Amino acid sequence: MSSAIEKIISDHIGRKVHAGEFVETPIDLIYFHDGTGILVFKHLEEMLVKKVGDVESIVFFDHSVPPHSIEASTLQKYVLESSRKFGISKIYFMGEGIGHQVIHEEGHVKPGQIIIGADSHTPTLGALGVLALGVGALDAAYGLAAGKLWLKVPETLLITVEGRIPKGVYAKDIILHIIGSLRAYGALGKVVEFSGSVTERLNVDSRFTLCNMSVEMGAASCFQKIDEKTINYLKNFGVCDLRKHFSDKDSYVEEYFFDISSLEPQVSCPHSVDNVKSISEVEGTPVDQIFIGSCTNGRLEDLVEVAKILKNGKVKPYVKLIIVPASKRILMKAMSLGLIEIFLKAGAMVGVPGCGPCLGMHTGVLGDDEVAISTSSRNFIGRMGSRKAKIYLASPATAAASALTGEITDPRRFLK
Numbered sequence: 001m002s003s004a005i006e007k008i009i010s011d012h013i014g015r016k017v018h019a020g021e022f023v024e025t026p027i028d029l030i031y032f033h034d035g036t037g038i039l040v041f042k043h044l045e046e047m048l049v050k051k052v053g054d055v056e057s058i059v060f061f062d063h064s065v066p067p068h069s070i071e072a073s074t075l076q077k078y079v080l081e082s083s084r085k086f087g088i089s090k091i092y093f094m095g096e097g098i099g100h101q102v103i104h105e106e107g108h109v110k111p112g113q114i115i116i117g118a119d120s121h122t123p124t125l126g127a128l129g130v131l132a133l134g135v136g137a138l139d140a141a142y143g144l145a146a147g148k149l150w151l152k153v154p155e156t157l158l159i160t161v162e163g164r165i166p167k168g169v170y171a172k173d174i175i176l177h178i179i180g181s182l183r184a185y186g187a188l189g190k191v192v193e194f195s196g197s198v199t200e201r202l203n204v205d206s207r208f209t210l211c212n213m214s215v216e217m218g219a220a221s222c223f224q225k226i227d228e229k230t231i232n233y234l235k236n237f238g239v240c241d242l243r244k245h246f247s248d249k250d251s252y253v254e255e256y257f258f259d260i261s262s263l264e265p266q267v268s269c270p271h272s273v274d275n276v277k278s279i280s281e282v283e284g285t286p287v288d289q290i291f292i293g294s295c296t297n298g299r300l301e302d303l304v305e306v307a308k309i310l311k312n313g314k315v316k317p318y319v320k321l322i323i324v325p326a327s328k329r330i331l332m333k334a335m336s337l338g339l340i341e342i343f344l345k346a347g348a349m350v351g352v353p354g355c356g357p358c359l360g361m362h363t364g365v366l367g368d369d370e371v372a373i374s375t376s377s378r379n380f381i382g383r384m385g386s387r388k389a390k391i392y393l394a395s396p397a398t399a400a401a402s403a404l405t406g407e408i409t410d411p412r413r414f415l416k
Contacts, residue, residue, distance in 0.1 A: 001249070001250045001251040002247070002248055002251055003155075003156035003193070003247045003252070004129075004156070004225065004246055005131050005153070005223060005247075006018060008112060008113075008114060008131045008245050009023065009025055009114070009153055012027075012114055013026075017153050018153060019154060019156070020152065020153060020155070021152070021153045023150070024149070024150045025114060025149055025151065026147060027055060027114045027116055027143055027148060027149050028056065028110075028114055028115060029056045029057075029058070029103075029109070029114075030057050030116050030117070031057070031058040031060065031099055031103060031118075031122075032058075032119065032137075033063050033118070033119060034060070034065075034075070035359075036118035036137050037059055037082070038078065038079060039137035039138075040118055040140045040141050041083075041086065042137075043138050043142075044082075044141045044145065047141065047142075049086070049141075049144070050086075051086060051087045053144065054147050055143065055144065055147040056089050057088045057089045057090070057144055058088070058089060058092065059079065059083045059090075059091050059092070060092045060096070060098070060099030061076060061080075061091075061094045061096075062092075062096075062098045062102075063361070064361055065352050066094055072361075080093075092106075094354075095328060095352055095353060095354070096327065096353065097325070097328050097329070097331075098295045098326045098353070098354060098355055099117070099119065100117075100119070100121055100122065100212070100295040101330070104234075104237065105237055107239050109125055109128050109130060109234075110239055110243070111130060111230070111244060111245075112129065112242070112245060113130045113131070114133075115131070115132045115133070116135045116139065116143050116149055117132065117134055117135070118134075118135060118136070118137055118139075118140040119134055120134040121134065121215055121295050122134040122135075122221075123211055123212070123214060123215055123219065123221040124211050124295055126191075126214075126223045126224060127204060127208045127210070127211045127224050127230075128204075128224075128226075128234065129226040129230060129242075130223075132221055133220065134215070134221075135149070154189060154191045154220045155189075155190045155191070155253040156190060156191045156192075156193050156223070157187050157190045157252060157255070158247075158254070158255045159178060159193070159194050159195070159255075159257075159258065160194075160195045160196040160257045160258070161174060161196040161197075161198040161199050161258045161260060162196045162197050162258070162260075163197075163198060163258075163260045163263075164260075164261045165198060166261065166263055168264075168397060168411045168412035168415055169265060169395075170206070170395040170397060171210055171395075172296070172375065172394065173265050173266040174198070174258075174263070175213040175214070176266040176267070176268050176273075176393065178217070179213065179216055179217045180266070180274055180275075180277075182217050183274045184217055184273060187217045188217075190220060190253065191219065191221045191222065191223055192219045192222045193223045193252070194211075194224050196258075198260060203233075204233040205299040205300065209297060210222070210224075212295055212296045212377060213273075213377050225245075225246055225247075226245075264279050265278070265397070265398050265410060265412070266395075267279055267281075267394045268392065268393035268394070269379075269392055270381075270391055270392065271381045271390070271391075273377070273393065279394075279408070279410045280410070282392070282408050283407070283410055284407050285371065285392070285407055285408040286371060286406060286407045287373050287402055287406060288320065288370040288371050289320040289321075289364060289370060289371075290322070290372065290373050290399050290402055290403040291356065291357045291358070291364055291372060291373075291374040292306055292322070292324070292375050292396050293323060293325065293351070293357075293375065294355065294358040294377065295326060295355070295377070297376070297395070297396050298324060298326030298330070299326055299330060300330050300333055300334065302375065302396040303330070303396070305395075306323065306396045306397070307338075307343070308414075309397060309400040309401055309404070309415070310348070311342050313346060313414075314346055314404070315346055315347030316403065318406075319403060319406045320349070321347065321403040322348070322351060322364045323343050323349070324350070324351035324355075324363070325350075327353050328353045357374075358376040358378075358383075359384075360382065360383050365385035365386075366384045366391075367385065367389065368388040369386075369388050369389065370385070370389045370390075371389070371390045371391075371392070372384060372389065372390070372391050373392045373393075373398070373399050373408060374392070374393055374399070375393070375395065377393070378391075378393075392408060397415070398410070401413060401414050
């Protein structure tokens with residue numbers, strides 16, 4: 001019996017592999033960004049590499065867009081010049097959006113691939129039936145030079161989600177609930193595979209959210225099998241090359257079952273992602289800033305839900321609401337649907353497509369003792385600015401409702 005991940009690696013190596021085995025496998029695609037690119041190119045220089053090998057390679061400028069300081073601008077110039085020097089296949093410069101989003105919008109991701117990215121949230125792409133691994137800069141540099149990656153074949157953990165999806169509950173609430181149950185190290189080093197009627201009903205945007213935050217319970221990667229929704233989604237971006245892989249029934253090292261029929265909106269409280277509580281336990285907590293965006297929840301379906309709540313309201317005075325679409329494509333679609341006008345009229349600030357305040361570097365840095373509610377993936381101390389700030393994580397709907405009241409608010413109050 002083999003998992004889908006074992007089958008993908010086996011296809012690349014040319015022989016059957018098993019979980020726990022150490023292998024060197026060819027990779028199909030490698031990407032990194034302006035933050036990690038500095039270290040990647042330094043390693044390539046130390047290796048005396050002149051040109052990258054025969055592997056599709058992409059660099060994204062998404063972390064500091066536009067650059068927030070002289071130092072950031074200088075380092076980005078180095079990454080840009082090095083990308084040209086080493087022959088990187090494709091450069092997505094500032095304003096295109098977050099790499100994890102743009103890379104599949106531009107048709108680079110094909111089911112059955114092995115993809116590595118010098119960013120921890122690379123497993124987001126597992127929603128498209130690939131093995132996507134976040135790696136360090138040294139592994140990324142080796143991948144660029146040799147077109148291969150050395151790894152231990154990971155075990156696969158199955159999470160089945162069933163039940164009726166309650167009003168006001170979204171993919172973010174589901175994954176926060178799972179992380180709160182399994183804790184921060186519940187899937188350490190394993191691939192998380194999602195199954196069940198709920199995940200089948202979710203659209204691909206929501207599946208990205210599940211895969212994205214699986215990293216926050218220690219997962220090495222995430223995987224979701226290809227279905228008609230995946231196929232149609234990829235066709236929209238010109239991808240028809242589909243290599244489907246399915247796990248055998250008895251190939252999982254662990255299995256967990258969740259029934260979400262009675263689930264409330266969820267909130268992750270400071271200062272750990274697995275410190276998860278129901279909205280009723282934290283409602284009324286005052287907030288200073290709301291951030292809606294990131295590679296977790298900056299997609300079009302998220303912005304649509306936010307607009308539903310903000311449409312007939314105003315952001316609470318002296319509260320900052322920052323909305324950053326995950327890509328330029330999403331921003332343009334949001335504009336055509338009238339969503340951006342709704343945001344601006346409600347009192348929100350709309351940022352350049354990219355990572356935005358998520359990394360605590362620019363466009364919404366938190367000050368001492370400020371409290372934020374964010375749709376991003378992490379709420380560690382100092383993640384979005386001051387080490388004295390507090391960060392709560394929630395769905396875009398919960399974040400939007402909180403912007404109208406100035407305190408953590410149950411989104412069901414604003415949903416018809």
